[in-house]
Amino acid sequence: MHQFPSRRRFLELSGLSSLSLLLGGCALSLVEGVVGKTFEPLNQSVESLLFNPQKLIPEFPESEIEPEALIVNTYRFTPVIDPSTFRLIIDGEVNNPLSLSIAEIQQLPHQTMTIRHVCVEGWAAIVQWGGVRLGDLVTLAQPKSDVRYVYFESADGYYESWDLASAVHPQTLLADQKNGEPLPIENGAPLRLASPIKLGYKQSKWVTRITLVNQLRRFKGYWEDQGYEWYAGL
Amino acid sequence: MTADSVIPRQNLSAKIFHWVNIISLLLMITSGLQIYNANPVFGGRNGIPFPPIFLLGGWLAGGRHWHFAAMWLFALNLLWYGIYILVTRRWRHRFVSDKDIKALQRTQNQKRRNYAWHRITYTAIVPILLLAIFTGLGMYKPAQFHWIVDCFGSWQALRIVHFATVPLVVIYAAIHSWLSLKVGGSRLVESMFW
Numbered sequence: 317m318h319q320f321p322s323r324r325r326f327l328e329l330s331g332l333s334s335l336s337l338l339l340g341g342c343a344l345s346l347v348e349g350v351v352g353k354t355f356e357p358l359n360q361s362v363e364s365l366l367f368n369p370q371k372l373i374p375e376f377p378e379s380e381i382e383p384e385a386l387i388v389n390t391y392r393f394t395p396v397i398d399p400s401t402f403r404l405i406i407d408g409e410v411n412n413p414l415s416l417s418i419a420e421i422q423q424l425p426h427q428t429m430t431i432r433h434v435c436v437e438g439w440a441a442i443v444q445w446g447g448v449r450l451g452d453l454v455t456l457a458q459p460k461s462d463v464r465y466v467y468f469e470s471a472d473g474y475y476e477s478w479d480l481a482s483a484v485h486p487q488t489l490l491a492d493q494k495n496g497e498p499l500p501i502e503n504g505a506p507l508r509l510a511s512p513i514k515l516g517y518k519q520s521k522w523v524t525r526i527t528l529v530n531q532l533r534r535f536k537g538y539w540e541d542q543g544y545e546w547y548a549g550l
Numbered sequence: 551m552t553a554d555s556v557i558p559r560q561n562l563s564a565k566i567f568h569w570v571n572i573i574s575l576l577l578m579i580t581s582g583l584q585i586y587n588a589n590p591v592f593g594g595r596n597g598i599p600f601p602p603i604f605l606l607g608g609w610l611a612g613g614r615h616w617h618f619a620a621m622w623l624f625a626l627n628l629l630w631y632g633i634y635i636l637v638t639r640r641w642r643h644r645f646v647s648d649k650d651i652k653a654l655q656r657t658q659n660q661k662r663r664n665y666a667w668h669r670i671t672y673t674a675i676v677p678i679l680l681l682a683i684f685t686g687l688g689m690y691k692p693a694q695f696h697w698i699v700d701c702f703g704s705w706q707a708l709r710i711v712h713f714a715t716v717p718l719v720v721i722y723a724a725i726h727s728w729l730s731l732k733v734g735g736s737r738l739v740e741s742m743f744w
Contacts, residue, residue, distance in 0.1 A: 352615030359618050366694045373693045387595075432705065434692055436610065437589035440705040512693050543611035545618075550693040 356545060363549040369481045373512040376430040376442050381495055385441030386433060388502045391538060395471035395522050399506050404453075404490075408467070408527035411458040418506055421490070424448040424456075428496075429487055431512035433519075434550055436539075445510035446493030451484035454528065462530040468509065469525035476509075476520045476537045480528075482549065487512050490523065515548040558734055558741040567631040568742055574627060577620035578682075579716055580606035584613025591706075591713045618690070625683050646673040661733075668729040675722045678715055685712035 399418050406414040428446040454466070459480075466483040468476045482488065491510040492499050499505040504521025511519060517539045532546075540546045584605040590597025607613030635641045650666035657663065688698030688708050702708040730739050 351619045352612070355615065355619035355622070358622075363691075366691060368694075374696050432692060432699075434705075435589070436614070438585060438591070438689075438709065439589045439594060440692070539611075543609075543615075545611070545614065550691060 352543065352545075356547075359545070360547040363547050364479070364481075367482065367513065367549050369485055373431065373487055375512075376432070378430055378444060380442050381430060381444050382442045383495055385439070386443050386494075386503075387435070387439065387441075389435070389516070390472070390502070390521075391474060392472050394502055396501060397471055397506055397522060397524075402506055402524075404507065404523070405525040406453060406457045406528075407525070408529050409460040409463045410528050411460065412456065414453075414457050416453075418492075421448055421453075421507070422492075424452050427489060428493065429489070429510075429512070431487065431510075433510075433512075433516060435516040436544065436548070443510075444493075444495050445489055445491040446496070447489035447491035447507070447510065449486060450488045450490050450509070450526075451486065453490065453526065454480075454484050457526075457528065459528045460530075463528045465529050465532055467525075467527040467529060467533070468520045468523050469527070470520045471522040471524050474520055474522075474538050475535065476518055477532060477540075477546070478514070478518060479547070482511070482513055485511065485513055488514075513550050515550060517544060518548050558738050560741050563631070563634055565742060565744075567627060567634075570623065570627040571631075574620050574624035575719060577606065577616060578624050579719065580604060581613045581616035581620060582713075582716065584608075585610060585617060586713065588613075591709045621683075621686065628679055628683070646670045664729065664732050668726075668733045671722065671726055671729055675719070675726070678718050678722070682712065682715035682719075685715070688712075 402418055404414075404416045404421060406416070425448065426446060427449060428444055430442060430444040432440050433443045434440045450466075464480050466478045466480055468478070470476075488509070488511040490507045492505070492507055494500060494503050499508065504523070507523050508521040509519040509523060518537075535541055536546050537544070583600045584607040587599040587605065588610040589595065590599060592598075605613070607616045635644070646666075646669045650669050653659075653662050653666045684698065685702070685708055688695050688702070689712055692699050692705070699705060699708050702711055727739070730742070734741075
């Protein structure tokens with residue numbers, strides 16, 4: 317039983333193991349593309365089941381704000397926008413398309429929230445955001461009944477899309493304040509998305525256009541189109 | 551054959567659980583370390599990343615896809631095995647009991663003492679695996695399971711505990727293999743696989 321394997325047997329075995337290593341390597345990279353596509357729909361349905369559109373996420377006291385913890389991740393460049401000429405476009409499947417100035421947006425109820433901002437990379441920061449509820453803007457635009465998704469375009473070319481339920485959640489804001497101060501340019505001034513229910517890459521900075529649609533387009537978001545998960549709910 | 555009667559045999563359910571657990575843990579750890587590298591728990595962007603040989607997924611998105619696919623395999627395998635040992639009452643005689651503790655206190659019989667340690671070790675890994683799932687769920691859905699993050703006091707503490715399950719599982723695997731060999735030799739070890 318335990319005799320030393322013959323030379324022929326040894327060669328057979330080493331041939332087999334290198335073949336399996338080669339096949340294994342190929343199979344692994346093939347599987348890699350399949351794994352995400354296979355499990356993302358399952359995970360997404362579980363995530364949207366867990367998500368309650370009415371439930372408020374508990375907030376933190378102001379004393380727990382971590383001003384240094386919020387890292388600025390920008391993918392291309394930092395656009396500088398003149399607030400006096402800025403217009404926010406809201407269009408798509410709506411009965412009342414809008415083009416709003418900063419002053420007009422500031423007419424809406426202003427809200428602050430102290431929440432945990434969670435990055436896909438693994439770090440998190442407790443931040444206070446102030447702004448108007450995205451849900452209020454969507455209501456103003458009077459979406460048609462079949463609207464299910466919301467697209468966001470940014471001044472730097474970044475783009476994102478959300479499910480409507482998450483976009484109109486009462487803690488999803490178009491923020492113009494960070495930690496009690498006017499929103500800094502590198503954090504997305506004049507307006508950025510802020511929400512406790514989505515990962516950081518969903519929270520577009522320098523938002524210039526909001527488009528309500530009834531189905532997702534081929535391009536879903538800058539990072540999503542490179543392989544990141546689309547729903548990215550927290 | 552008399553020799554057959556002393557060969558340890560394992561229930562097929564136990565073997566399947568053991569295999570799936572090993573494979574899913576390997577997938578969870580390697581994809582988890584890939585995610586770790588995007589922002590090391592210790593040191594953040596200045597932290598030391600793990601070398602590629604230990605990683606799965608190629609980049610952050612790939613690592614996350616593997617991690618959130620293998621989590622089903624890992625967690626459901628643990629769940630059905632938990633139900634199985636409850637229903638068959640395996641937990642009564644296959645896991646650590648007061649007899650093992652008494653044996654450690656009273657007997658000098660090295661074989662009995664090794665066996666007691668063996669049972670303590672493989673029972674102790676169960677809460678560690680459950681802790682990995684609990685902390686993982688807290689990091690995956692920190693808004694919906696806000697209370698899980700609160701249990702650990704801070705986000706960083708939660709990340710450290712979740713990560714700590716990796717070295718714990720690796721140390722466990724080494725001690726468990728060594729004790730299995732001591733207690734039952736290669737015949738016991740092989741009985742758990744084939």
